[in-house]
Amino acid sequence: xxxxxxxxxxxxxxxxxxxxxxxxxxxxxxxxxxxxxxxxxxxxxxxxxxxxxxxxxxxxxxxxxxxxxxxxxxxxxxxxxxxxxxxxxxxxxxxxxxxxxxxxxxxxxxxxxxxxxxxxxxxxxxxxxxxxxxxxxxxxxxxxxxxxxxxxxxxxxxxxxxxxxxxxxxxxxxxxxxxxxxxxxxxxxxxxxxxxxxxxxxxxxxxxxxxxxxxxxxxxxxxxxxxxxxxxxxxxxxxxxxxxxxxxxxxxxxxxxxxxxxxxxxxxxxxxxxxxxxxxxxxxxxxxxxxxxxxxxxxxxxxxxxxxxx
Amino acid sequence: xxxxxxxxxxxxxxxxxxxxxxxxxxxxxxxxxxxxxxxxxxxxxxxxxxxxxxxxxxxxxxxxxxxxxxxxxxxxxxxxxxxxxxxxxxxxxxxxxxxxxxxxxxxxxxxxxxxxxxxxxxxxxxxxxxxxxxxxxxxxxxxxxxxxxxxxxxxxxxxxxxxxxxxxxxxxxxxxxxxxxxxxxxxxxxxxxxxxxxxxxxxxxxxxxxxxxxxxxxxxxxxxxxxxxxxxxxxxxxxxxxxxxxxxxxxxxxxxxxxxxxxxxxxxxxxxxxxxxxxxxxxxxxxxxxxxxxxxxxxxxxxxxxxxxxxxxxxxxxxxxxxxxxxxxxxxxxxxxxxxxxxxxxxxxxxxxxxxxxxxxxxxxxxxxxxxxxxxxxxxxxxxxxxxxxxxxxxx
Numbered sequence: 001x002x003x004x005x006x007x008x009x010x011x012x013x014x015x016x017x018x019x020x021x022x023x024x025x026x027x028x029x030x031x032x033x034x035x036x037x038x039x040x041x042x043x044x045x046x047x048x049x050x051x052x053x054x055x056x057x058x059x060x061x062x063x064x065x066x067x068x069x070x071x072x073x074x075x076x077x078x079x080x081x082x083x084x085x086x087x088x089x090x091x092x093x094x095x096x097x098x099x100x101x102x103x104x105x106x107x108x109x110x111x112x113x114x115x116x117x118x119x120x121x122x123x124x125x126x127x128x129x130x131x132x133x134x135x136x137x138x139x140x141x142x143x144x145x146x147x148x149x150x151x152x153x154x155x156x157x158x159x160x161x162x163x164x165x166x167x168x169x170x171x172x173x174x175x176x177x178x179x180x181x182x183x184x185x186x187x188x189x190x191x192x193x194x195x196x197x198x199x200x201x202x203x204x205x206x207x208x209x210x211x212x213x214x215x216x217x218x219x220x221x222x223x224x225x226x227x228x229x230x231x232x233x234x235x236x237x238x239x240x241x242x243x244x245x246x247x248x249x250x251x252x253x254x255x256x257x258x259x260x261x262x263x264x265x266x267x268x269x270x271x272x273x274x275x276x277x278x279x280x281x282x283x284x285x286x287x288x289x290x291x292x293x294x295x296x297x298x299x300x301x302x303x304x305x306x307x308x309x310x
Numbered sequence: 311x312x313x314x315x316x317x318x319x320x321x322x323x324x325x326x327x328x329x330x331x332x333x334x335x336x337x338x339x340x341x342x343x344x345x346x347x348x349x350x351x352x353x354x355x356x357x358x359x360x361x362x363x364x365x366x367x368x369x370x371x372x373x374x375x376x377x378x379x380x381x382x383x384x385x386x387x388x389x390x391x392x393x394x395x396x397x398x399x400x401x402x403x404x405x406x407x408x409x410x411x412x413x414x415x416x417x418x419x420x421x422x423x424x425x426x427x428x429x430x431x432x433x434x435x436x437x438x439x440x441x442x443x444x445x446x447x448x449x450x451x452x453x454x455x456x457x458x459x460x461x462x463x464x465x466x467x468x469x470x471x472x473x474x475x476x477x478x479x480x481x482x483x484x485x486x487x488x489x490x491x492x493x494x495x496x497x498x499x500x501x502x503x504x505x506x507x508x509x510x511x512x513x514x515x516x517x518x519x520x521x522x523x524x525x526x527x528x529x530x531x532x533x534x535x536x537x538x539x540x541x542x543x544x545x546x547x548x549x550x551x552x553x554x555x556x557x558x559x560x561x562x563x564x565x566x567x568x569x570x571x572x573x574x575x576x577x578x579x580x581x582x583x584x585x586x587x588x589x590x591x592x593x594x595x596x597x598x599x600x601x602x603x604x605x606x607x608x609x610x611x612x613x614x615x616x617x618x619x620x621x622x623x624x625x626x627x628x629x630x631x632x633x634x635x636x637x638x639x640x641x642x643x644x645x646x647x648x649x650x651x652x653x654x655x656x657x658x659x660x661x662x663x664x665x666x667x668x669x670x671x672x673x674x675x676x677x678x679x680x681x682x683x684x685x686x687x688x689x690x691x692x693x694x695x696x697x698x699x700x701x702x703x704x705x706x
Contacts, residue, residue: 117386118386118563118666125561125578135517135519135539135540138519138538139479139498148437151412152411
């Protein structure tokens with residue numbers, strides 16, 4: 001089943017891309033990485049938004065936890081009221097779990113395609129779909145720069161790149177970083193303590209270091225092709241992280257503007273109050289409704305300002 | 311607190327451990343390790359896993375064995391043994407987690423006594439696996455590597471004399487004839503080079519990669535190249551110009567056998583062919599799918615060789631023997647004997663495991679090597695196909 005659902009499709013996808021892209025394996029690997037990242041994009045975005053949202057709700061969550069520490073049932077009810085579902089905090093692991101089959105599959109597929117032994121070639125012939133003419137594709141070019149893509153990087157450059165890019169990626173996609181930045185900007189010295197008290201932040205914090213170290217370490221013995229997949233995937237992740245942060249910051253600014261306007265008494269009837277929004281928007285649904293809400297309120301604010309000017 | 315810190319940390323650790331476990335298991339060496347052998351008629355020389363074995367053909371007594379100190383290091387290329395000296399190259403192995411670079415070595419072993427003594431070993435010559443068996447001619451060892459090289463080494467000392475670089479891996483043993491070497495490469499080229507200095511005499515590009523040793527036919531001034539392009543090509547030995555080619559139905563992995571002016575070969579679909587070595591005329595063909603190949607050619611429909619043929623056939627006394635991967639479901643191999651002149655089936659017998667490696671004939675026994683717990687080497691009677699003996703090399 002593993003072969004049928006993972007190994008064979010990845011093998012044939014890479015071979016097909018190799019054929020289409022002028023027998024350039026690094027290019028086919030790049031396109032494959034981009035495609036897999038695009039397929040994972042909704043999941044990643046949802047996870048990132050969910051994590052940030054949970055992070056933002058931490059003061060409320062902690063207050064509820066403190067208040068109802070002896071009454072778990074009431075605590076649950078209160079969590080529901082603010083739209084927080086503790087079980088769904090685990091959804092942060094989903095993208096990681098979802099990419100694992102591709103990761104493990106790719107590891108085996110690269111050994112098959114770039115294995116450079118009669119055994120691997122024979123196995124490859126058993127897995128190729130009828131539409132792909134393996135005769136025309138062989139030999140599959142496995143050299144790229146100083147590397148043989150089927151063997152580990154002899155100069156340890158790729159493991160370092162894997163570590164650095166993954167570290168930067170987790171920094172960019174990590175809500176705790178954003179929170180820390182906020183704390184710093186607000187001069188909140190309790191930022192560190194908050195993180196200690198906050199298990200989600202603690203987990204994220206530990207993931208920030210353990211994952212890059214682990215994957216950098218593994219890349220020492222991975223085929224260079226797999227390490228390149230990691231690096232490319234991380235670079236895309238960095239771009240995605242930057243984009244998501246920008247969007248979320250824009251949303252925050254919009255909300256802040258609404259608050260200001262509300263405080264000035266100019267916009268008493270527009271937008272959704274933050275508390276109400278968090279109450280109505282479950283964390284698990286990402287921020288899509290919140291986004292819609294904020295967009296709606298932004299457009300309403302604009303209309304209101306225009307009418308005020310008139 | 312409702313959400314304790316620990317469960318999340320545990321989850322993280324659990325995930326990391328899981329990833330470690332799976333990735334580590336992914337890194338395990340390939341389970342498939344096909345035993346291969348060479349022979350000088352008196353003895354077999356078998357490579358299997360981390361060991362090389364010299365076995366007396368008649369009695370199947372172990373003459374000597376060499377075990378790699380590194381248990382993860384495998385041998386795939388059968389050794390070349392001449393004048394009590396074995397030349398062999400390994401599949402290479404990483405030197406550890408922090409030294410992942412594969413180190414491939416070529417060895418010169420003294421096998422004249424009861425033990426294999428290392429005369430010399432070189433780990434600075436090749437960076438990728440050695441798949442092709444080395445060749446010894448006049449004190450020079452020719453070693454082809456997967457990192458595209460053909461190395462000429464002093465067989466006595468291991469000193470490098472010259473090197474020739476192809477564009478891709480060389481999996482086929484070179485063929486020597488009158489001061490020239492013919493090399494088939496996965497880069498789709500057949501090369502003729504000067505054995506004295508490694509200079510290229512000619513190179514011809516075919517339409518498929520090649521892993522089969524070229525076969526020379528001085529009588530016709532032809533060199534034959536079997537290719538993954540589903541053809542066997544006959545090229546002029548002097549110029550490399552293609553004289554004729556004959557179609558198969560699938561990849562031809564291994565070298566054809568030449569005997570009495572006829573060329574015999576099998577393909578990956580289990581079809582076997584006999585063609586006139588002079589002009590490529592198909593004399594007969596047999597197999598599951600062979601019926602559709604060429605009209606008007608003698609067919610032998612009753613024969614069904616199940617499974618791909620990856621090994622070279624062997625011919626003796628008007629009989630041609632083919633080894634095949636056999637039935638995929640039962641994971642048994644197949645050994646078939648056909649009348650060389652007509653393709654008529656004489657016998658066929660199943661073997662305990664698929665046959666990937668070339669069989670050899672010693673005396674009145676055909677010997678096949680396989681990855682089997684019953685016995686890595688199995689001898690079958692040439693006349694009847696009855697199993698004569700099995701041999702399991704000692705474990706390291």
